[in-house]
Amino acid sequence: MEKSSDFMLYGRIQRQDKAALEELYDRYEKILFSFLVKMTEDPDLAEEALQEVFIKLWRGKGEYDESKGKFTSWLFTMARNVAIDLIRKRKKPSVPLEEVGDLVNTDSSVEELAEWQEQKEQIETAVQELSDDQQKMIQLFYFKGYTHETIAGICGIPLGTVKSRIRLALKKLKKSLHGVQERGAIDD
């Protein structure tokens, strides 16, 4: 059975339907929380960010419509920006640069999580097709939310080239992912 679409749910939330907000919460709690923990490396801060995301949704700040692309892209981008704000305000010193970690943690076990296992495997496979530099670019920009200045410093590249490198890394990843998904469809 087709569950009610995100867009329909969002419409009900705009009409202040609490049950709809709860349904959306249940639908995305785990992926959002996991994503926010990866970004903040702090479960308390991740919870604070998640709360802020749902406050924004409930108040109808930053309206979504279908011309803005997929609902999940919009929701995850909003969550990422909330997390970046909180990370920058956080008093705690940021993680030392050597410890920012890898984009992909290959020794993870996700067997028990069928619901996103396939999606995770696909994007991990796609990430492996990127160069180390491109992987690092996505990790520093997308997940760590570092400023262009910081990224230029870490990677030892001119500030003026940071944006285009980020864009190229994302573009390459999307292309690889598309390839992985096509191959997956053929294997099925």
Next chain:
Amino acid sequence: MTKIDCEHVVDYLNGTLTDEDLHAFEEHLKTCADCRQIVELTGELPYLAEPIEPPIGMKARILTNVFEEEVKEKLQSEPKPKPKPATVPVIKPKAKRNWWTPLIAAVLLMSLIGNAYAFLKLSDQQEPETALREVDLQPSEAFNGTGQARLIREDGALDVVVSTAGLEDLQGDEIYQVWLLKEGQPIPAGAFSPNPDGEGAAYFSLKENTEGWDTIAITREPNAGNQSPQGNIVLSSEL
């Protein structure tokens, strides 16, 4: 205005474009498949995160705070009836596990009700647009505590304000949930956790279906967000 090109997708994702540039970039998105694909990728990138089990009780905390935040927003956006004495502290939005939020909201609300009540008196002669009704809530057997509910009808909406005292402490994820009932059918109408002194308050606004409620009740629920009662009735009254 900046010249918009594909590199702005990075600023778009960071939410740092000005309104004008944002609008221009959204136009660019319509015609640029490359940028659209990058935006679409952000719906999949979070799946690189290690799956983490959400902490127990997080859902109840967050939903309670989200709906409480709404009360504060509403109160802050209403015109101030009359400056309150400076004893009402400013609440930072960091509402996590903030026991005081509902009470302070209730305190602020009292001044609004005062206003609504004054309005009611003034317009005594005419068809009142604002109506106020107040009932005492009776504790169920085996429960202590007292409470009052105020139902305010204004501009077609029904606002329900509950304040309580002497309620038992909650354990774990438990929450006190307010319900409105019509012929035995309940709908949730606000929830609260009492402060360490056992006092609590909740506010709820109904925009539709405002007529015909015959009972108000408060139950002690095992968790927040239930759409029908699972716990015992603590306080209640006919309306």
